[in-house]
Amino acid sequence: MAAVHVPLWAVCVLRVALATVYFQEEFLDGERWRNRWVQSTNDSQFGHFRLSSGKFYGHKEKDKGLQTTQNGRFYAISARFKPFSNKGKTLVIQYTVKHEQKMDCGGGYIKVFPADVDQKNLSGKSQYYIMFGPDICGFDIKKVHVILHFKNQYHSNKKPIRCKVDGFTHLYTLILRPDLTYEVKIDGQAIESGSIEYDWNLTSLKKMEKSLAESKDWEQDEEDKPQDWEKHFLDASANKPSDWNSELDGDWQAPMLQKPPYQDGLKPEGIDKDVWLHQKMKNTNYLTEYDLSEFENIGAIGLELWQVRSGTIFDNFLITDSEEYAENFGKATWGETKGPEREMDDIQAKEEVKKAHEEDEKELLMGNFDGKESNFKRFHRRNEL
Known part of the structure; x- marks a missing residue:
């Protein structure tokens, strides 16, 4: 065919x-x-x-x-x-x-x-x-x-x-x-x-596959998961954006980091239980884990x-x-x-400039111009705001 x-x-x-x-x-x-x-x-x-x-x-x-x-x-x-x-x-x-x-x-x-x-x-x-x-x-x-x-x-x-x-x-x-x-x-x-x-x-919200460390406070012969183990903890290094407006954007909260799954027997000494080191491994599956959009x-x-x-x-x-x-x-x-809009604005602007000039000339002829800001200047200052 x-x-x-x-x-x-x-x-x-x-x-x-x-x-x-x-x-x-x-x-x-x-x-x-x-x-x-x-x-x-x-x-x-x-x-x-x-x-x-x-x-x-x-x-x-x-x-x-x-x-x-x-x-x-x-x-x-x-x-x-x-x-x-x-x-x-x-x-x-x-x-x-x-x-x-x-x-x-x-x-x-x-x-x-x-x-x-x-x-x-x-x-x-x-x-x-x-x-x-x-x-x-x-x-x-x-x-x-x-x-x-x-x-x-x-x-x-x-x-x-x-x-x-x-x-x-x-x-x-x-x-x-x-x-x-x-x-x-x-x-x-x-x-x-x-x-x-x-x-x-x-x-920081990526799926963490493997841990290299757990708490130094746990005894080597401890077999059970510690009672104070939490799956998530606040990212202490995160800062609120400088232009964040709570009234408009809502209350800002530091992002939560996910601890790796508890693994019994992996308990290196000298690491605080609130500080974690993770092996950097290529993970092709984490993108579907969190559905970011x-x-x-x-x-x-x-x-x-x-x-x-x-x-x-x-x-x-x-x-x-x-x-x-x-x-x-x-x-x-x-x-x-968009084009006609700009054309209309241009026509109006030219008309306002012309009117401002005419009013200035009228003020000058009437002798009322001393100490006053010209209408032409006021028009342009208004459009600069």
Whole structure:
């Protein structure tokens, strides 16, 4: 039988068609978004969201998203979907965020929660699986968070990933693969990638196959396992990351290290029972032992963050198992409106400059210019914030 040659485009279409979309939100049905999203009432001072495309946009309707509306507030809102496990599958999380207020200090990240999260009481203390997206505060913090919840602890990525700091809409994509690799994209371009195990400093959680030492305090003729033997102990050398915010990221805990199985008869002298030496052996099986990127009960996505100055717009949320689908979705949403958005902003900026010049000339003719800062300078200083 002759070989059948399938066009590459047909293969790509088939792969996208087989994609599983767990959650997708574009806010294209007006105020009915309120039927899908739950505003937390945990704190009466939580800020509120509205649907808006902002002061400038590429498409007035397509660019509408959830916008923060009150300065100096915490925000907490979430949407639920059918629970799923990403075991053995790629997990792609994607959304757009726009800081048109020129963010000075505040979060622009999202959180993915277990299905049993209490939406009405959502707060900074609510357990989450994944926290992903930009965080900006002053000159020091301009980073993309990628925090994973694993073995009852939150682990932050070691590699610094710089976020976008301008006032335009940007597309953020996180890809977690079953082979324990990951990729972070901004505006469709790969910014960082690597090993989940090593880039989250999870190597201490590897399976330990063989011990070389046990406690010096045990007698040589002792046959039973000591009563004070514990399977895990705190990593005393671990330090809390300098930019860890307990209010936003949750309480930080030092990672737990796993002691090797107790082996009777292996009792070298001179080693304290809380200090352990292990033989460095190549272990090809430990990667499947800990499932570093698997989450069994994913069921909600939300915004739980703080902002000094409001105005951020969140849109085009997507959770899927297909990198191709996410790429195409990004092109069909952000890709179609990014150009017109910048054009509209450029037109508005030119109009504001012209208006500022006209007001300065009017002030000068009226003799009211002495001791005043020009409107032109005020306009530019505002846009530098």
